Amino acid sequence: MKIAIVGAGFGGLSSAKVLTEFGHDVYVFEKESEVGGVWTASRRYPGLGTQNVRSTYALSDYPYPKGTPEWPSGEQVQSYMAGYTKKFGIDKKIQLNTTVDKAKQGSDGRWTLDITANGKSRTEDFDYLIVANGIFSDPFVPEFKGSDAFKAAGGKIMHTVDFHNLGDVKGKNVVVVGYGKSSCDVANACEGTAKSVTIVARHLIWKVPKKLKNVLNYKMLLLTRMGEALFPYIELKGTEAFLHGKGKKVSAGMLGSVQGVIEKQFKLEKLGLHPKTGLDTIVRSTVSLASDGIFKKIAQGKLTVERDTEIIKMEAGKVHLANGKVLDADYVICGTGFYQHVPFLEDKVMKAITDERGNFRLYRQLIPLDVKNLAFSGYNSSFFSQLNAEIGSVWIGAHIANAVKLPSRAEMLAHVDKRLAWMEWRTENKHARGTNIIPFSVHNIDELLQDLDAQIPVFTRFNQWLLPINPASYKNISKKVRSRIGAGK
Template sequence: MKIAVIGAGFAGVASAKVLSELGHDVTVYEKAPDVGGVWSRTRRYPGLTTQNNKDSYTLSDLRMPKVFPEWLSGEQVQSYLEMYVEKFDLAPMIKLSTEVRSAQPAGGGGWDIAIAGADGETTEHHDHLIVASGVFSEPFAPAYDGVDELEAAGGRILAASELHDLKTVSGKHVVVVGYGKSACDVAVEIAKEAASTTVVARQLLWKMPRKIKGVLNYKMLLLTRLGEGLFPYQSIRGAEKALHAGGSKMAGSMVGSVESVTTSQLKLKKLGLVPKGPFTDIARSTVSLATEGFFEGVEAGDIAVERDTEIAAFVTKEGKPYAELANGRAVPADVVVTATGFKQELPFFSEEIQDQLTDDNGDYQLYRQILPLSVKDLTFAGYNSSFFSPLSAEMSAVWIGSHLGGGHEVPPAEEMEAHVTARLAWMRERTDGHHARGTNIIPFSMHNIDEVLGDVGIDVSKRVKAVQWLLPIDPKAYASITPRLVEKLAARS
């Protein structure tokens, strides 16, 4: 088939590699001037790092360079993707600085893709379309009162992904909105240059130290099947039954001990930063790693945290911009950096198509996070928020390749719809609505990969999975999956 892929992050380059090896003619469209997706130099903010150690944050068939540190910078991740493109000769398939303006179903099947690039605007036809633009493609910025007043006083608002140079905040009074990883990462860097740095957090989240008591690496806790199994999945099977027997007492006890150690190690009581909910809430929407230097900066007075509140409006006082908070306080706000998440939007689709992709709650109805229920010749790669985003994206590309090649059958439409409906209801309830429109699968990343490969009928051995219970997931264990699929489909044809 002639296949179009939108996006050249991990999902896009993995799709190009997997599907081209299966004999398809693949074209990847990327509006940025480089590969990388969220790691592109056009989107990296100061202090951007991975939450994973380098050995678990890769595609299956290329390890991170040995000279890279355990915790990768955004620049290093982007460099890795460039190495991947070079190693597997993917560059001829990728059109950089090329934006997909619209994608419309063609009358006889497939898609007509309207693109704008260096050669102007044109429309190209493809038999199949893969959306690999990711769930973190468009920053979400809250609507505030008084923005005009803020800007008139010389203030400005920008998303974290739009902050590329600390000169922007040098000597300024900066307000960082949010308390997720990106908010804390960027706050640490801003505090080095700004006159003041205030983090405004509507809700505090639990943070996991990189090393518990300075010894036990967090990857041994949460980047294993055991760590994932501590949280009850939609259906509990196998060894997880023992963890959750008796009302999850064993799992609860293990998680509770981590809560106690984390509270002490990060000095959360002393700093007044103990979140309101239990530590199990860390898996409600996304697990956030504690940023090195953040709590130290709060203790030193370099970073102030206004907790359990939000910006009510922007005002001027004596000609200078301030952010008035819902708690009644006002803080100077020369620069406001919003690190408030992302919108799951697909602007290249018409409203009619977007309505077909989502339910009445606005959640994406995707079987296995991949296949739409009613839109033909369309799949999604890596359209999930996963602990192991590269591997999850690669295995979704494998599923797509198997599906297009007739390597496996999907259930009847009614069965898939019932499955997706039940899953979305569970996700909404489990996360209290913080499930990123049905795209967030954390902390159940390996469950999703198991289901995807279970459909394909190709998986790693039981021995490998047993090792993964106690040791962090190693994507290299999945390097044989694509070659085995190539053999399977070749034998079938």
């Protein structure tokens, strides 16, 4: 089957590799000049690095090169991904600097893509389309009252992904909007170069240290089955049913202990930076690793945080906050999230795969139920996004081969609706249009493996309750599935 994959981040690359192994003729289209998705040079801000340690942020059969630090930089992740394409020969299947402008589906279910490369346009037909453009592809920057006057006076407004050069803010007053990882990373990086740096945070969220008490790596807390089980899943079984039933004091006590450590380690009360909610809310939509040394800089007065407020208007050289303060500002850098949409799909297709609120209605976060020959890779963002995308790619390969036993259409629709309603409830509508499954990374993998009738060894699953998930534990899944269904090589 001739398959088009749009995007060369982890979702696109793992799909290209896996589906090639399944015996398909794969073509990858990437608009950037290099592979990497959010890790490409055009999207890397100063200070960008992984939230995961190296060992948990790898694809199953390709470890990082020796000498890579425990928390790789953005540049190192991109280099790793480029190495992956060369290792498995998929670099030859990738067309860089190539944009898919439109994808149209014919009555026969095949897709015609309008493609632009090097200023030249063409059309090409495919049997199957995989969308791997990523859920962090289109940055969202708020509209600010008075922004025209601010910019006319030389002020700059941008998203974190468009900020690349620290030298640009030398001697400037920088206001960073947001309190997520990208916002704090950028603010942290600007300190020492900029004249002043102020973080404007509408809401404070919990920050996790890389090491609790500067000793225990946070991977031991959140990147295990036990860490995931501390938060109630849509369906509770076994140990999880106990932890959120008769044993809820146990799970609450564990989270409470960790919260106490973080409070003391970062001196949150003293700094006036204690979130209004408890640590149990840390995974409603995302988890934010604390930028190195940021709380020390705040304590020293090198960085300022204006909490529980927002910019209400701008003027030349200044921003006004809802709390009444007026800040000098030359740069306003926004870590304010992303749009989740697919610009090359027709409106009728988008209406068929999303609900009235724009949520993607995908079974297993992978396939729409009302559009055939279409799948999404990487729309199950998690702690282990690369691994979830890889196992999802195996599921797609098996599905194309009609080797996944699916429930009835009515049951799948009910499943999608129930899951979206639950996600909206537990995240307060902050689930990236149904594409963010944090913290339930392993649950998603388990569900996909169950569909595939492929499991990792029981002993490995047992170890995962106390030890961080090791992607290498899943390196034989694709081979097992292909062998079972008689597909590919």
